[in-house]
Amino acid sequence: MTDTLMPQATSLPQERRLVTEIPGPRSRELMARRTGAVSAGVGGTLPVFAERAGGGVIVDVDGNSFIDLGSGIAVTTVGNANPRVVQRVQEQAAAFTHTCFMVTPYEGYVAVCESLNRLTPGDHPKRSALFNSGAEAVENAVKIARAFTGRQAVVVFDHAYHGRTNLTMALTAKNMPYKQSFGPFAPEVYRMPMSYPFRDGPHAGPEVAAWATSKMDKEIGATNIAAILVEPILGEGGFIVPAPGFLPALAAYAAAHGIVFIADEIQTGFCRTGDWFASENEAIVPDLITTAKGMAGGLPLAGVTGRADIMDAVHVGGLGGTYGGNPIACAAALGAIEAMEEDNLPARAREVGEILGGRLRSMAERIPSIGDVRGRGAMMAIEIVEPGTLTPDPQTVQRVADACHRQGVVAITCGTYGNVLRFLPPLTIEDDLLREGLDVVENAFAP
Ligand code: PLZ
Numbered sequence: 414m415t416d417t418l419m420p421q422a423t424s425l426p427q428e429r430r431l432v433t434e435i436p437g438p439r440s441r442e443l444m445a446r447r448t449g450a451v452s453a454g455v456g457g458t459l460p461v462f463a464e465r466a467g468g469g470v471i472v473d474v475d476g477n478s479f480i481d482l483g484s485g486i487a488v489t490t491v492g493n494a495n496p497r498v499v500q501r502v503q504e505q506a507a508a509f510t511h512t513c514f515m516v517t518p519y520e521g522y523v524a525v526c527e528s529l530n531r532l533t534p535g536d537h538p539k540r541s542a543l544f545n546s547g548a549e550a551v552e553n554a555v556k557i558a559r560a561f562t563g564r565q566a567v568v569v570f571d572h573a574y575h576g577r578t579n580l581t582m583a584l585t586a587k588n589m590p591y592k593q594s595f596g597p598f599a600p601e602v603y604r605m606p607m608s609y610p611f612r613d614g615p616h617a618g619p620e621v622a623a624w625a626t627s628k629m630d631k632e633i634g635a636t637n638i639a640a641i642l643v644e645p646i647l648g649e650g651g652f653i654v655p656a657p658g659f660l661p662a663l664a665a666y667a668a669a670h671g672i673v674f675i676a677d678e679i680q681t682g683f684c685r686t687g688d689w690f691a692s693e694n695e696a697i698v699p700d701l702i703t704t705a706k707g708m709a710g711g712l713p714l715a716g717v718t719g720r721a722d723i724m725d726a727v728h729v730g731g732l733g734g735t736y737g738g739n740p741i742a743c744a745a746a747l748g749a750i751e752a753m754e755e756d757n758l759p760a761r762a763r764e765v766g767e768i769l770g771g772r773l774r775s776m777a778e779r780i781p782s783i784g785d786v787r788g789r790g791a792m793m794a795i796e797i798v799e800p801g802t803l804t805p806d807p808q809t810v811q812r813v814a815d816a817c818h819r820q821g822v823v824a825i826t827c828g829t830y831g832n833v834l835r836f837l838p839p840l841t842i843e844d845d846l847l848r849e850g851l852d853v854v855e856n857a858f859a860p
Pocket of ligand 1: 486546547548549551574575576577644648649677678679680681705706
């Protein structure tokens, strides 16, 4: 490993260490309080409560140290409590915590927008706007595309995930747990077929895209479509990497028909896939791009970035929100982006991807229920099926994830069928710790 790629310093020992049963007594106590105080509707993955985290570990309130293979769902790409993030947050919190950018602006917001405009694909003039969550960014991207085109229809895809607010529930494909009993949903949302190489057979990317665009022509009419919204690699839907040519064909159709092409890079963006943005892999230049998660090192911040003519088409006052682009979140983003640039984290994501991908592929040779290994960079997954079939096996995935948790590894799942184990380690994880985490995953498959 070269010096520029050294993981961030953290005072936490970088080790897996179990000192109590899992969950330990302090976690059990807190879990009882949680049950009494927190809505049952808020789900949970691990039965332990966090106390500290950094590098590649999360330490719980009983002193158990877990190897983190989830980064809080692709958020702590630069490592938890990254020193550059912490320092800027502390300085900003001491200076001022909030003014509302629409009331009294501050430099941090502008600087984050400048970074987004500079780092996202394409060298055309760009503008950005900041929000609090991924879902809010997606909603605003749709608002902007509608204002720019004067059209209403929004095209999304099978297995898509875009959020939990009313419009983004409509944009999200999966019913349970995201949509069940929460309707009615926003209208003018149309779902099209997605390229899913493991499940749709040997269909080439352009072929699936042609199927989708022909449906758009016939069922919506291209001149009614404001936006085509797609995740370049589907996240919650199962880390589905569309076949080559699928995304470029969609982007070309959008360009030919005056449709705003929106890449939702909330999970894939900011170095995760080995590029700054996953769209770069097929040289896609989205009209708009939504970001959140990894951008701010753990603080809530989201953005919409894109062509200046589209972003500026909205009437003055049409975009905003009390907290959007909060100064502390902006300070965190500037620290996180500095870490990504100075430590060359796209290259580090490719290194992590080689360790992950190599190990997962060799596991697949030994474990017949691993039907597919896929992903890119530090965003990889295995899809679990009944051996030799495409039949999803979510029970095995749950059993493996639970066993990992008991053995001190934070493993998380995803997928339309709940049968995908995904790997999103912080890029500050040490190589040997990552390998140890993967040993635990492999052992967890043993019956
Ligand atoms: N778009 C591509 O991955 C968030 C959801 C976790 P928010 N994914 C994690 C859960 O179960 O709620 C996501 C995403 C993509 C949009 C979002 C939404 O981002 O910040 O969670 O609103």
